[in-house]
Amino acid sequence: MTANGWFQIGLFLLVIFALTKPLGTYMARVFNGEKTFLDGLMRPVERTLYRLVGIDERLEMRWTEYAISMLLFSAVSMILLYLIERFQTHLPWNPQHWPNLAPDLAFNTAASFTTNTNWQAYSGETTMSYFTQMAGLAYHNFMSAATGIALAIAVIRGIARREKATIGNFWVDLTRANLWVLLPSCVLIALFFVSQGMIQNLKPYVTTQLLDPQTAQVTGADGKTTQQKITTQVIPQGPVASQEAIKMFGTNGGGFFNANSAHPYENPNPLTNFIQIILIFAIPAGLTYTLGRMTGSQKHGWAVWSAMAALFLAGVICAYTAESRGNPLLHGTDQKVSATQPGGNMEGKEIRFGIANSALFATVTTDASCGAINGQHDSFTPLGGMVPMINMMLGEVVFGGVGAGLYGVLVMVILAVFIAGLMVGRTPEYLGKKIEAYDVKMAMLSVLIFSLIILVFTAIGVVTTYGKAAITNPGPHGLSQILYAYTSGAANNGSAFNGGNWNSPWYNVTMSFDMLLGRFFMVIPVLAIAGNLARKKIVPESAGTFPVTTPLFSALLISVVLIVSALTFFPALSLGPILEHLLMNAGKVF
Amino acid sequence: MKRNLLISIWMTLATTALLGIIYPLVVTGLAQVFYPHRANGDLIEYRGQPVGSRLIGQPFTAPWYFHPRPSAAGPAGYDPTQSQGSNLAPSNKALLDRVSASVQTLQAENPNAPIPIDLVTESASGLDPDISPASAEFQIPRVAKERKMTETDLRAVVQRHTQQRQFGILGEPRVNVLELNLDLDEIHAVH
Numbered sequence: 181m182t183a184n185g186w187f188q189i190g191l192f193l194l195v196i197f198a199l200t201k202p203l204g205t206y207m208a209r210v211f212n213g214e215k216t217f218l219d220g221l222m223r224p225v226e227r228t229l230y231r232l233v234g235i236d237e238r239l240e241m242r243w244t245e246y247a248i249s250m251l252l253f254s255a256v257s258m259i260l261l262y263l264i265e266r267f268q269t270h271l272p273w274n275p276q277h278w279p280n281l282a283p284d285l286a287f288n289t290a291a292s293f294t295t296n297t298n299w300q301a302y303s304g305e306t307t308m309s310y311f312t313q314m315a316g317l318a319y320h321n322f323m324s325a326a327t328g329i330a331l332a333i334a335v336i337r338g339i340a341r342r343e344k345a346t347i348g349n350f351w352v353d354l355t356r357a358n359l360w361v362l363l364p365s366c367v368l369i370a371l372f373f374v375s376q377g378m379i380q381n382l383k384p385y386v387t388t389q390l391l392d393p394q395t396a397q398v399t400g401a402d403g404k405t406t407q408q409k410i411t412t413q414v415i416p417q418g419p420v421a422s423q424e425a426i427k428m429f430g431t432n433g434g435g436f437f438n439a440n441s442a443h444p445y446e447n448p449n450p451l452t453n454f455i456q457i458i459l460i461f462a463i464p465a466g467l468t469y470t471l472g473r474m475t476g477s478q479k480h481g482w483a484v485w486s487a488m489a490a491l492f493l494a495g496v497i498c499a500y501t502a503e504s505r506g507n508p509l510l511h512g513t514d515q516k517v518s519a520t521q522p523g524g525n526m527e528g529k530e531i532r533f534g535i536a537n538s539a540l541f542a543t544v545t546t547d548a549s550c551g552a553i554n555g556q557h558d559s560f561t562p563l564g565g566m567v568p569m570i571n572m573m574l575g576e577v578v579f580g581g582v583g584a585g586l587y588g589v590l591v592m593v594i595l596a597v598f599i600a601g602l603m604v605g606r607t608p609e610y611l612g613k614k615i616e617a618y619d620v621k622m623a624m625l626s627v628l629i630f631s632l633i634i635l636v637f638t639a640i641g642v643v644t645t646y647g648k649a650a651i652t653n654p655g656p657h658g659l660s661q662i663l664y665a666y667t668s669g670a671a672n673n674g675s676a677f678n679g680g681n682w683n684s685p686w687y688n689v690t691m692s693f694d695m696l697l698g699r700f701f702m703v704i705p706v707l708a709i710a711g712n713l714a715r716k717k718i719v720p721e722s723a724g725t726f727p728v729t730t731p732l733f734s735a736l737l738i739s740v741v742l743i744v745s746a747l748t749f750f751p752a753l754s755l756g757p758i759l760e761h762l763l764m765n766a767g768k769v770f
Numbered sequence: 771m772k773r774n775l776l777i778s779i780w781m782t783l784a785t786t787a788l789l790g791i792i793y794p795l796v797v798t799g800l801a802q803v804f805y806p807h808r809a810n811g812d813l814i815e816y817r818g819q820p821v822g823s824r825l826i827g828q829p830f831t832a833p834w835y836f837h838p839r840p841s842a843a844g845p846a847g848y849d850p851t852q853s854q855g856s857n858l859a860p861s862n863k864a865l866l867d868r869v870s871a872s873v874q875t876l877q878a879e880n881p882n883a884p885i886p887i888d889l890v891t892e893s894a895s896g897l898d899p900d901i902s903p904a905s906a907e908f909q910i911p912r913v914a915k916e917r918k919m920t921e922t923d924l925r926a927v928v929q930r931h932t933q934q935r936q937f938g939i940l941g942e943p944r945v946n947v948l949e950l951n952l953d954l955d956e957i958h959a960v961h
Contacts, residue, residue: 184935184939187939188939188940191939229784229785229788232780232784233777233780233781233784234773234776234777234780235777235781245774248771248774249774249777249778252771252774252775252778253777253778253781253782255778256775256778256779256782257778257782257786260782260786303852303853303854305850305851305853306851306852314790314791314794315786315790315791316790318789318790318794319785319786319789319790322785322789323785323789351777351781354781358785358789363788363789363793366793367793367796367797370797370801371797371800371801371804371805374797374801374804374805374808374809375804375805375808376808377808377812377824377825378808379808379809379810379811380797380798380801380802380809381798381801381802381809381810381811382798383810385851386811386813386820387820388813388819388820388821388822388823389819389820389821390821390822390828390829391816391821391822391828391830391835391948391951391952391955392828392829392830392831392832392835392951394829394831394846394847395846396844396845396846397845398845399845408845410829410845410846413822413826413828413848413849413850414849414850414851415811415813415822415823415826415850416850416851417810417811419794419797419798421797421801421809422793422794422797422798423794437853437895438852438853438854439853439854439855439894439895439896439897442853442855442893442894442895443853443895443897444823444825444826444827444895444897444898444899445811445825445826448825449936449941450935450936450940450941450942451936451937451940451941453940453941454940506887507860509860509861509866510866510869510887510890511870511873512870512873512877512885513869513873513884513885513886513887513890514884514885514886514887514904515887518904519943520902520903520904520907520943521886521887521888521902521903521904521905522888522902522942523887524887525860525887526887526888526891527855527856527858527860527865527891527892528855528856528857528891528892528893528894529891529893529894530893530894530895530898530900531839531888531893531898531900531901531902531942531944532898532900532941532942532944533941533942534941534942537940537941537942538894553894554894555855555894556855556856556857556894558855558857558858558859559855559856559857559858559859559860559865560860561860562860562861652857653857653858653859653861653862654862655859655861655862656861657859657861657862677857678854678855678857679856679857679858679859760859760861763861764860764861768861769861769862769863769866770859770861770862770863
């Protein structure tokens with residue numbers, strides 16, 4: 181650990197803090213239909229789109245219609261992505277002539293990108309045509325992010341409105357999230373990324389001569405090993421920057437290349453790395469301010485923000501400490517940090533990012549449901565790798581995915597005020613709304629569905645042959661690999677302990693359901709709460725009301741988040757990373 | 771329901787055109803106009819031949835070159851069509867065996883210096899273009915001997931290729947191996 185490392189982490193949080201208010205205010209204006217500086221540019225595009233598609237923008241929806249529209253749109257766009265993948269040989273911009281995808285992989289990838297997960301059982305540079313990357317994958321990066329924002333806004337409206345039956349118009353929210361928030365930012369971000377060395381073209385791969393030709397042992401398809409002379413390097417190309425911008429800003433995380441944001445073309449230098457992690461947290465942090473503004477309780481927004489920031493700091497401190505300590509089993513190496521080397525556990529990490537930026541990236545990408553990586557989590561130390569896992573198990577509520585983080589944390593807020601209500605023996609209230617049996621039931625349902633899918637799938641995975649076939653690291657780490665995978669899917673994160681052999685029909689299919697259930701089954705109870713809250717009267721605050729604007733509330737919220745996931749997942753974690761940590765320090769190797 | 775289904779279909783098509791096709795093409799156009807070299811991969815030409823990209827690492831094993839970190843990308847390492855890390859767990863015997871083999875080779879080569887950890891660990895992408903300044907320093911005796919240069923002269927070249935933290939704050943100090951080796955071939959050829 182170095183002072184500079186901590187300084188970079190502190191600087192990061194400071195930038196997020198500074199972005200929260202302007203971004204949150206802007207989003208509140210956009211979704212309230214107030215004037216913004218982009219109206220002149222975007223209003224004509226919006227109007228044309230509505231006319232083309234047949235949307236009546238004055239129409240308001242009940243929560244059920246909002247949910248159905250969202251589900252229909254997700255289904256239709258998911259089918260289109262599936263078809264693009266299955267027929268990419270017939271579509272343009274496929275200079276490397278990559279074949280059509282197998283049905284199970286195509287289904288898995290379609291589910292993955294529609295749910296904002298971006299789990300990748302393929303390597304981009306040897307699987308996807310440029311058309312599939314742009315019109316299939318990057319498109320869903322926009323849409324799944326915009327859907328998340330729309331849902332969060334609908335839930336905020338449910339809290340803010342009184343005695344109303346409706347919570348907004350899904351089509352309008354979806355469109356405005358894209359045209360006012362995501363698209364204009366991404367054009368600028370993408371161009372900045374190109375200026376830093378990220379590539380952006382539609383050319384075939386480039387072949388270059390090696391300075392120092394190599395001879396290597398190559399194992400052929402028949403299992404025979406032959407000596408092969410390697411004199412050239414084939415360097416992939418593609419429209420990377422345009423995808424990278426939305427991949428980070430929409431907390432999607434699906435890499436253009438297999439190595440994701442560790443790839444030098446996808447993350448060329450420390451500055452692009454810093455911007456990428458800021459982009460992950462920008463919208464989720466801003467939405468806490470939007471929540472405060474739209475519900476008229478700005479202090480509540482900040483109380484939620486503070487709880488999230490505290491959980492983020494706890495995670496990054498653990499991860500940075502664990503990774504800096506290095507691997508006690510690697511004898512004869514110098515792992516001490518100095519002015520000329522990053523030291524620590526450098527397996528699976530890039531020099532330009534070192535330990536601090538890799539630990540920070542891993543924490544941020546799993547706090548938010550981004551799932552991009554700039555280091556291989558599989559090679560993290562057991563405790564360093566447990567931080568991403570716990571972050572996802574908290575339900576992606578530490579800032580969380582765009583939109584998803586906010587509606588996820590609101591479930592926790594409802595549980596927190598409910599528990600506070602139980603303690604003082606009064607009907608709990610949240611921002612003037614009585615929280616009743618129906619709301620708490622729906623909140624619990626959402627919490628239970630999440631843990632149920634993760635634990636059931638993992639349990640099946642670790643006892644069946646086809647489940648265990650994915651394991652590539654023996655010992656307790658093998659359990660961690662499977663647990664990480666299903667947690668990542670259900671939490672719609674998409675990062676992985678990447679060593680696993682995930683591209684098998686078993687994992688492609690079970691992971692698809694893991695992701696789809698984790699997204700849509702969680703959303704429906706949340707929208708039900710929103711619809712129910714919107715209908716309620718405001719009850720005046722009294723001496724017995726538990727205030728949701730104080731540090732005490734933030735502390736209670738943190739406790740609820742931690743207790744819920746600790747009770748659920750601690751047994752599994754103790755058999756995976758915790759056991760591996762203890763055995764590794766005792767010198768045990770697998 | 772039926773109305774919303776129709777909207778879904780048209781919405782998907784219209785937005786795919788806007789966000790999936792027009793947006794990336796506009797960005798490609800602007801990128802090719804404003805930053806053509808970078809947008810096309812920062813390729814390096816040497817004596818009229820493309821010899822690699824400034825951003826992508828290359829395999830080097832000849833003793834007169836500086837060596838990059840070990841790589842999990844492809845059989846000889848540094849195959850950009852197979853970007854990946856080893857993904858070996860810290861408790862995996864395969865990792866310990868690989869590292870201790872590298873440690874033995876490096877100790878034989880330079881017994882006097884501690885072995886920097888990055889020189890025996892594989893990067894996340896398998897394409898890491900950089901090594902730490904400590905790893906460059908570790909290799910100076912070997913390269914100097916092979917190229918018949920003094921260590922002081924060689925150290926000066928390495929220092930010229932050492933990039934400090936960006937703005938003095940971000941990232942870590944590093945040395946770009948391909949650029950360093952190209953420069954050495956230019957100023958002090960072996961053959």
